[in-house]
Amino acid sequence: MKKIRIAFFAEILIEDFDGAVRTMYQLIKRIDRNIFEFLFVYGAGPDSIAGFESLKVPALTLPINTGYTMAIPALVMSELTEDVNNFSPDIVHIATPSLLGNFALRYATQHGLPVISIYHTHFISYIDYYLKHTPFLINKVKQMMTDSHKAFYNQCDQVYVPSVTMKDELIDMGVDTYRMKLWQRGIDTRLFSPLQKKTLRSITGNDNPTILFASRLVWEKNLETLFEIYTQMQDRHPEVNFIIAGDGVARKACETRMPNAVFTGKVDHKRLSVLYASSTLFLFPSVSEAYGNVVLEAMASGLPCVIADGGGSKDFIEQGINGFKCEPYDAACYLEKIELLLKSNSLREQFIEEGLQYSSRLSWEHLASVYFDDLAEMAGADVLSTV
Numbered sequence: 001m002k003k004i005r006i007a008f009f010a011e012i013l014i015e016d017f018d019g020a021v022r023t024m025y026q027l028i029k030r031i032d033r034n035i036f037e038f039l040f041v042y043g044a045g046p047d048s049i050a051g052f053e054s055l056k057v058p059a060l061t062l063p064i065n066t067g068y069t070m071a072i073p074a075l076v077m078s079e080l081t082e083d084v085n086n087f088s089p090d091i092v093h094i095a096t097p098s099l100l101g102n103f104a105l106r107y108a109t110q111h112g113l114p115v116i117s118i119y120h121t122h123f124i125s126y127i128d129y130y131l132k133h134t135p136f137l138i139n140k141v142k143q144m145m146t147d148s149h150k151a152f153y154n155q156c157d158q159v160y161v162p163s164v165t166m167k168d169e170l171i172d173m174g175v176d177t178y179r180m181k182l183w184q185r186g187i188d189t190r191l192f193s194p195l196q197k198k199t200l201r202s203i204t205g206n207d208n209p210t211i212l213f214a215s216r217l218v219w220e221k222n223l224e225t226l227f228e229i230y231t232q233m234q235d236r237h238p239e240v241n242f243i244i245a246g247d248g249v250a251r252k253a254c255e256t257r258m259p260n261a262v263f264t265g266k267v268d269h270k271r272l273s274v275l276y277a278s279s280t281l282f283l284f285p286s287v288s289e290a291y292g293n294v295v296l297e298a299m300a301s302g303l304p305c306v307i308a309d310g311g312g313s314k315d316f317i318e319q320g321i322n323g324f325k326c327e328p329y330d331a332a333c334y335l336e337k338i339e340l341l342l343k344s345n346s347l348r349e350q351f352i353e354e355g356l357q358y359s360s361r362l363s364w365e366h367l368a369s370v371y372f373d374d375l376a377e378m379a380g381a382d383v384l385s386t387v
Contacts, residue, residue, distance in 0.1 A: 003037040004379045007089035009104040011059075011071055011096050013045030016268065018216065019293040020120035023185055024095065030368040036375070039087040041080070043071030043100065055083055057100060071100040081107070089113060090379045095120060097152040105155055114378040117153065118160040118183070119170065121290055150174040158374060162291035163312035183371070185291050186364030187300050191269060194302035194356070196277035203243065203262055209342055210241040212279035212303070214272060214294050217248035221286040222308065227257040228331035229283065233338070234260065240342070245275055276301030281341050281348070287311045287328045296362065299323070299355035304348050306337045322354035 012018075015025050028050050031038060040049040043059030057076060059069040073080055084107060092108040094101045094117045101117075108115045131138050153159050153175045160183035161167045167180050200210055211233070215221045233240055242261035244254060255263060267275070276282070282298035284307040289295075292313030298305050299316065307313050309325035317323040324337040341348055 004035060004091070004375060005037045005039070005087060005089045006091050006093055006375060007039045007041065007084055007087060007104065007107075008093040009095060009100055010040070010042045011044070011098055011100060012069065013040060013042040013049055019185070019291065020095070022293070023118070023120065026186060026364045027368055027371055030364075030372070032372065036372070039084070039089065041084070041100070041104070044069045053087065055080065070098060073100050073103040077103075091116060091375055093117070094156070097149060102152070105152065109155065114158075114380075115156045116158045116160070116374065116378065117156045119153075119162065119166055119290055146173045153179065157378060160371075163315040165315050166290050166312050181374075183367060184362055185293060185296070186362050186367045187296050187359050188269075188364070189300050189360060191273050192276060192297045192300040192359075193273070194277050194352075196273045196301065198274055198278050200241070200243070200275075200278050203264070204241040206239075206241070208239045208241055209280040210243055210278070211281055211283050211338065212243045212245065212275055212298075213283050214245040214275065214298075215284070215286060217244070217246050217251045217254050219250055220288040222288070222328065223250055223254065225285040225308075225329050225331055225334070226283070227254075229285070229334045229338075230258045230261065232331055232335050236335070237339075237342070243275060243279065245272060272297070273301060276303050279303055281306060281338065283334065283338070284308065284313065285326070285328065285334065286313070289313045292316065296359055300359035302352045302356060304341055304351035305355070306334055306341065316358065318354075321350075322358055323351055 010024060012021055013024065014021060016022060031050065038052045040052055040054045041057060043057050045056065048054045057071040057073055057080065059071045062068045062070055090113065092104050092113050092115045094104045094115060105115060128138060131141060150173050153170065156179060159175070159180045161170060161180050162184055164182065167182060170180060171177055201207060204210060213226060230242055242258060243264065244258065244261050245264045245267050247266040276298050282303045282305045284295055284305065287308045287310030289311040292311060295305055295307055295313045295316050299322070305317065305323040307317060307323065307325055308328040310328040314325055317325050319325050326333040326337055
C-alpha cells in the first residue's frame with residue numbers, strides 16, 4: 001500500500017518551545033503511520049521527530065531575539081535537495097515563510113507539488129517593537145513584509161488561519177481569500193481545567209487576589225503596557241499579587257520594572273495549568289498573537305480574562321460576556337476592568353462559566369482530522385487509489 005508522503009518544513013521543532021511548535025506536535029502525535037509518511041526538515045530540534053526521517057539544517061541565532069534560530073538552507077543546498085528528492089514527497093507542508101520555507105516553496109513549484117501552510121506567527125506585528133529605535137524604517141519594513149507574505153501565501157494551495165482577525169489582515173495584505181481556511185487551535189481540557197485549582201500560598205505567601213500573566217518575556221508581548229498596569233495596581237491595590245510565568249530576553253527588565261511580582265521562569269504545562277486554575281484573573285496585553293493559546297488555556301481553566309483588543313486573541317472574547325477587551329496600550333482601561341472583576345464575584349462567575357463553555361468546543365482530535373483529510377484530498381487520485 002502506497003503511503004501519502006509529506007515533506008514538512010519548520011524552523012524549530014523543539015516540543016513545547018512555543019504555541020506554534022505545540023500546534024505542530026499536536027498534529028505530529030496524531031499521524032496515522034498506515035496512511036502517511038513524513039520527512040521533517042528543520043533548523044532546531046531533536047535528532048529525530050517521532051521516528052520519521054528527519055533532516056536538520058544548519059541554523060543561526062537571530063540577533064534581535066536570541067531565543068530563536070533561523071535555518072540557512074543555502075549552506076547545504078545540494079545535499080538538502082538530494083535528500084528531499086530521494087524522499088519524493090506528494091505534498092509540501094511549510095510552517096514559516098522563512099529562508100527554509102522559501103526553499104520548500106521553490107522546490108514544490110519546480111516539482112508541481114501542492115503546498116499547505118499554517119499561519120502560526122503574526123510576524124508583522126513584531127516590527128514596531130524591534131525597530132522602535134529606528135522608527136523611520138517601520139513603514140518601509142512593514143510594506144516589504146506585506147509584499148513578501150502576499151507573494152509567499154499566494155503560491156500555497158491551502159493556508160490555515162487561526163482566527164477571523166488574522167484572515168482579514170491577510171486579505172488586506174492581498175492574500176487570496178479562496179486559499180485560506182479557518183482552522184483554530186485546540187485545547188486539552190483534561191489538563192487545562194478548574195480541577196487543577198490549588199492554593200498559591202507557597203508562591204505568593206498569602207491568600208490575596210492574584211493576577212497572572214503567562215507568556216514568553218519578549219518585547220512584542222506589549223510589556224511596556226504590562227509595566228504600566230503593574231505600577232498603577234501597586235499604587236491602588238498593593239495587596240494584589242502579580243505572577244509572571246515565562247522567560248525570555250526581557251526577563252531582567254521585567255524584574256526591574258515589576259519588583260514585587262513573583263517570577264516563576266519557564267514552566268511546563270502541568271504547572272502552568274495549576275497557575276491558571278488557581279489565580280483570580282488572567283492579564284494579557286499582547287497584540288502580536290496570531291491566535292493566543294494562553295488566553296484559551298486560561299478560559300478552559302476557569303480563569304476570567306482581561307486582554308488587549310488586538311491580534312488573534314481578541315476573537316475569543318465577547319466583550320462583557322466571557323471576558324474583557326481593552327484598548328491595547330491604555331493601562332487605565334485594563335485597570336478599570338481589573339477592578340470591576342476584583343469587586344464582583346457574580347461577574348467573575350459569569351466569565352468563568354461562559355469561558356468554559358467556549359473552550360469546550362475546541363478539540364484537537366477534530367482539528368487534526370481536518371488536517372489529515374485535507375492532506376489526503378490534496379495528494380490526488382493517483383496516490384489515493386493505491387491507499
